[in-house]
Amino acid sequence: MDKMPFAEPYKIKVVEQIKQLSREERIAKIKEAKLNLFNLKAEDVYIDLLTDSGTGAMSDNQWSALMKGDESYAGSRSFFQMKDMLVKLLGMPYIIPTHQGRAAENVLFSAMVKKGDIIPGNTHFDTTKGHIEFRNAIAYDCTIEDSFDNESNHQFKGNIDLVKLEEVIKKEGRARIPFVVHTITCNSGGGQPVSMDNIRKVSRLCKKYNIKLIFDVARFAENAYFIKTREEGYEKLTIKEIVSEIFSYADGCTMSAKKDGIVNIGGFIALKDEELYKKCSVYTIMFEGYLTYGGMSGRDMAALAKGIDEATEFDYLHNRIQQVQRLGKRLEEEGIPILKPIGGHAVYVDAMKFFPHIPQDHCPAQTLGVELYIEAGVRGVEIGIVLADRDPVTRENRYPKFDLLRLAIPRRVYTENHMEVVVWGLKQVYKRRESCSGLKITYEAPIMRHFTAEFAPIDNS
Numbered sequence: 109m110d111k112m113p114f115a116e117p118y119k120i121k122v123v124e125q126i127k128q129l130s131r132e133e134r135i136a137k138i139k140e141a142k143l144n145l146f147n148l149k150a151e152d153v154y155i156d157l158l159t160d161s162g163t164g165a166m167s168d169n170q171w172s173a174l175m176k177g178d179e180s181y182a183g184s185r186s187f188f189q190m191k192d193m194l195v196k197l198l199g200m201p202y203i204i205p206t207h208q209g210r211a212a213e214n215v216l217f218s219a220m221v222k223k224g225d226i227i228p229g230n231t232h233f234d235t236t237k238g239h240i241e242f243r244n245a246i247a248y249d250c251t252i253e254d255s256f257d258n259e260s261n262h263q264f265k266g267n268i269d270l271v272k273l274e275e276v277i278k279k280e281g282r283a284r285i286p287f288v289v290h291t292i293t294c295n296s297g298g299g300q301p302v303s304m305d306n307i308r309k310v311s312r313l314c315k316k317y318n319i320k321l322i323f324d325v326a327r328f329a330e331n332a333y334f335i336k337t338r339e340e341g342y343e344k345l346t347i348k349e350i351v352s353e354i355f356s357y358a359d360g361c362t363m364s365a366k367k368d369g370i371v372n373i374g375g376f377i378a379l380k381d382e383e384l385y386k387k388c389s390v391y392t393i394m395f396e397g398y399l400t401y402g403g404m405s406g407r408d409m410a411a412l413a414k415g416i417d418e419a420t421e422f423d424y425l426h427n428r429i430q431q432v433q434r435l436g437k438r439l440e441e442e443g444i445p446i447l448k449p450i451g452g453h454a455v456y457v458d459a460m461k462f463f464p465h466i467p468q469d470h471c472p473a474q475t476l477g478v479e480l481y482i483e484a485g486v487r488g489v490e491i492g493i494v495l496a497d498r499d500p501v502t503r504e505n506r507y508p509k510f511d512l513l514r515l516a517i518p519r520r521v522y523t524e525n526h527m528e529v530v531v532w533g534l535k536q537v538y539k540r541r542e543s544c545s546g547l548k549i550t551y552e553a554p555i556m557r558h559f560t561a562e563f564a565p566i567d568n569s
């Protein structure tokens with residue numbers, strides 16, 4: 109018998125108009141933006157795949173929770189709603205709200221990281237790395253080698269290499285390593301999940317050396333979906349049961365709720381240890397706000413409580429992740445080189461394969477981002493040499509193994525028809541790829557340059 113097709117587990121109550129500029133208008137807009145997609149006005153973008161962060165569509169339940177938000181400075185009911193939800197789901201008793209994920213990093217790292225420290229992890233996210241390097245510490249990458257091999261079909265490319273991790277611990281000594289950070293899923297590594305087996309073994313290794321294990325969990329629900337659908341022994345567990353096992357292995361976590369919290373702003377720190385919580389409390393009050401709001405409004409905490417609950421349901425995750433997988437498969441059908449396996453929140457186009465004639469110094473992924481905007485009004489983001497930035501010590505450019513254009517899919521926002529426009533746009537650029545030349549950076553900030561860099565076309569004459 110034919111299987112019933114799976115459709116969105118929701119229907120649409122409110123819509124938002126978007127409009128398309130002409131190709132000529134787009135050329136003018138991107139020039140004005142100094143060829144940096146961050147500088148575009150959102151209203152000049154037709155389909156915005158810059159990020160899945162804070163761009164999701166809230167449910168009717170979340171919107172009604174907003175109305176009931178309690179804006180009390182201290183002891184807000186909405187804080188306790190959020191806290192109760194998180195304590196139950198994550199099994200960590202101490203919850204600190206922050207205005208977003210990097211604020212959680214700022215607070216936690218203020219309490220834990222000092223000059224000269226080494227923080228091993230799996231391809232640290234850019235703000236994580238920024239907060240580590242800002243404190244003159246080192247973000248040490250221990251991701252498995254399979255992660256850098258596009259031919260490898262490893263199902264958990266976000267995994268930490270246990271040999272690399274143990275080597276760095278032995279070499280540098282535990283005194284220099286305040287904690288290991290495990291990013292779940294691994295964003296910069298292609299939205300790649302981490303297996304429960306890897307989480308368990310990393311946790312065991314950390315315990316052996318008495319080093320704390322901190323998770324960076326922006327997309328933990330998506331990671332749990334991959335564990336359920338790919339890892340033996342987890343098929344029958346619910347997403348919430350898997351999530352609860354994941355967190356049982358950590359000492360604490362930082363969360364950007366703008367991802368799997370399905371809210372537009374917000375984040376939190378969750379901790380098991382009271383002493384560390386007390387240390388963090390001081391920095392929270394200094395940087396974010398009092399402990400029962402920490403940079404969030406009451407209504408946002410109320411919406412976050414609902415959002416996390418919805419995001420840890422299988423039907424929601426299945427629909428979300430299958431939309432991303434489908435876009436990847438469609439691009440493959442059209443011969444567009446993408447990173448594989450396809451991750452949870454985004455499809456990554458391999459720009460060095462797309463433009464084999466453009467050297468990495470000439471920013472192939474940034475070039476592709478600009479061309480795709482001109483072609484179809486679609487905005488992606490560069491994850492390549494621009495994002496990789498300079499080495500903080502030598503100030504030389506860092507050359508990541510891939511130069512990628514990330515197409516991140518906002519949660520519950522776009523339809524399959526929108527995804528077909530994305531496929532069409534990339535197909536058009538692919539047809540004329542040989543006529544595209546690269547870009548050079550004409551301005552860059554001293555740290556996290558990709559947000560504000562300016563570019564000019566390479567003059568081939």
Ligand SMILES: *Cc1c(COP(=O)(O)O)cnc(C)c1O
Pocket residue numbers: 161208209210211233235236291292293295324325326327363364365366367374375
């Ligand atoms: C988004 C993200 C962050 C930072 O969170 P913000 O809310 O953007 O400040 C940190 N780590 C990972 C893995 C992320 O995806």
